[in-house]
Amino acid sequence: MTVNEEKRNLDLGGHVGFDSLPDQLVSKSVAQGFCFNILCVGETGIGKSTMMNTLFNTMFENEEASHYERDVQLRPETYELRESNVNLKLTVVQTVGFGDQINKEDSFKPILDYIDTQFEKYLEEELKIKRSLFNYHDTRIHICLYFIAPNGHSLKSLDLVTMKKLDSKVNIIPIIAKSDTVNRSELDKLKIKIMSELVSNGVQIYQFPTEDEAVAEINSSMNTHLPFAVVGSVDDVKVGNKLVKARMYPWGSVQVENESHCDFVKLREMLLRVNMEDLREQTHARHYELYRRCKLEEMGFKDTGPDSQSFSLQETYEAKRKEFLVELQRKEEEMRQMFVNKVKETEAELKEKEKELHERFEQLKRMHQEEKKNLEEKRRELEEEINAFSRRKVAAETLMGQALQGCSHQRSKQSKRNALCQKKH
Ligand code: GTP
Numbered sequence: 001m002t003v004n005e006e007k008r009n010l011d012l013g014g015h016v017g018f019d020s021l022p023d024q025l026v027s028k029s030v031a032q033g034f035c036f037n038i039l040c041v042g043e044t045g046i047g048k049s050t051m052m053n054t055l056f057n058t059m060f061e062n063e064e065a066s067h068y069e070r071d072v073q074l075r076p077e078t079y080e081l082r083e084s085n086v087n088l089k090l091t092v093v094q095t096v097g098f099g100d101q102i103n104k105e106d107s108f109k110p111i112l113d114y115i116d117t118q119f120e121k122y123l124e125e126e127l128k129i130k131r132s133l134f135n136y137h138d139t140r141i142h143i144c145l146y147f148i149a150p151n152g153h154s155l156k157s158l159d160l161v162t163m164k165k166l167d168s169k170v171n172i173i174p175i176i177a178k179s180d181t182v183n184r185s186e187l188d189k190l191k192i193k194i195m196s197e198l199v200s201n202g203v204q205i206y207q208f209p210t211e212d213e214a215v216a217e218i219n220s221s222m223n224t225h226l227p228f229a230v231v232g233s234v235d236d237v238k239v240g241n242k243l244v245k246a247r248m249y250p251w252g253s254v255q256v257e258n259e260s261h262c263d264f265v266k267l268r269e270m271l272l273r274v275n276m277e278d279l280r281e282q283t284h285a286r287h288y289e290l291y292r293r294c295k296l297e298e299m300g301f302k303d304t305g306p307d308s309q310s311f312s313l314q315e316t317y318e319a320k321r322k323e324f325l326v327e328l329q330r331k332e333e334e335m336r337q338m339f340v341n342k343v344k345e346t347e348a349e350l351k352e353k354e355k356e357l358h359e360r361f362e363q364l365k366r367m368h369q370e371e372k373k374n375l376e377e378k379r380r381e382l383e384e385e386i387n388a389f390s391r392r393k394v395a396a397e398t399l400m401g402q403a404l405q406g407c408s409h410q411r412s413k414q415s416k417r418n419a420l421c422q423k424k425h
Pocket residue numbers: 042043044045046047048049050051063064065066094095096097177178179180181230231232233247
């Protein structure tokens with residue numbers, strides 16, 4: 001039901017006090033403290049840690065990365081900072097090993113995953129029944145400082161791919177690191193080239209907002225200075241009678257906060273002094289909102305049904321439950337069918353194996369019978385040979401017996417003749 005709401009303007013008879021609401025908000029926010037999370041993406045040794053130390057004028061933990069990391073990792077460190085009466089929980093996340101692998105195809109992935117994980121954690125907290133967003137440590141990345149190497153003619157493909165993949169997830173501010181290593185005219189050319197490459201590849205970088213009149217002028221002017229060419233240093237150098245942050249060279253010094261030397265002051269102004277709240281807001285209202293919408297749609301939640309009628313949470317739940325049950329039944333049926341097929345297949349395989357075994361058995365049996373037959377044959381032949389041999393043996397013995405008898409007969413005849421002769425004499 002739409003109600004034509006007509007609101008009447010009324011004058012108050014006197015001061016009632018709700019004009020203090022903005023002050024109440026401020027004091028509540030100050031008491032609560034703020035979270036700000038910076039992601040530094042850039043090659044190993046490009047000056048990320050030095051830049052963070054220079055920006056916050058302090059010394060954060062600084063561990064040098066090696067150039068031999070197998071893949072890109074992210075190293076988050078959280079610090080409690082205090083300026084005047086404002087507490088800031090600052091998380092600095094730095095890439096480790098970015099740009100060091102031979103195959104850089106998936107270098108953007110760990111960064112993307114890290115950003116999504118922080119969104120996911122926030123969404124989980126939001127969807128809890130007992131949620132405590134009031135004191136939740138929000139780790140969503142508010143700004144990605146993308147460090148571009150100064151010594152090139154343009155962006156590297158790794159830079160373009162990474163920024164393109166990240167631009168719908170996070171506010172990106174590109175900066176040319178170590179800009180003291182390039183001369184002014186080369187730097188101007190590089191800036192123009194980088195911006196034209198970003199535009200022609202459709203990479204959306206963070207634009208300082210110009211809606212608020214108070215900052216419209218400075219922000220629109222700063223938008224034309226992107227990418228900022230910065231120099232970082234934690235060394236205090238005496239210039240005149242002042243100590244300033246600078247980098248010393250044999251031919252002179254590069255002062256970090258001197259606007260004719262580099263854009264460091266512009267970066268600090270834009271990031272910390274003018275647009276910090278806008279960065280936090282954009283993260284929540286644009287990037288997180290997009291993540292949340294995609295995630296909830298993926299989970300089956302919709303604001304409207306097919307007939308464009310608004311969809312209640314209950315209806316979404318019921319619809320999702322039904323969908324889930326149908327899917328479950330389908331999966332069960334599929335598994336049952338798969339099981340039956342598997343059993344049939346195994347049965348057929350077993351039958352085949354049985355047949356093979358049977359054939360093998362028959363073959364062996366045949367071979368065995370054949371061998372038995374051969375052996376029988378050989379035995380018979382041997383027996384015949386033995387019989388023949390025995391017969392020959394008997395015949396030979398008989399012959400020998402007869403021969404022996406003949407001899408002894410002759411000998412007795414001779415001895416008789418010999419006896420007769422002796423008698424005659
Ligand atoms: P990893 O964390 O190891 O990847 O390195 P990083 O990106 O944090 O670089 P880091 O700040 O440790 O600086 C590496 C080297 O570059 C140091 O020797 C710094 O002094 C030097 N350096 C940092 N910023 C600048 C700069 O603006 N100009 C020049 N010329 N050198 C710089």
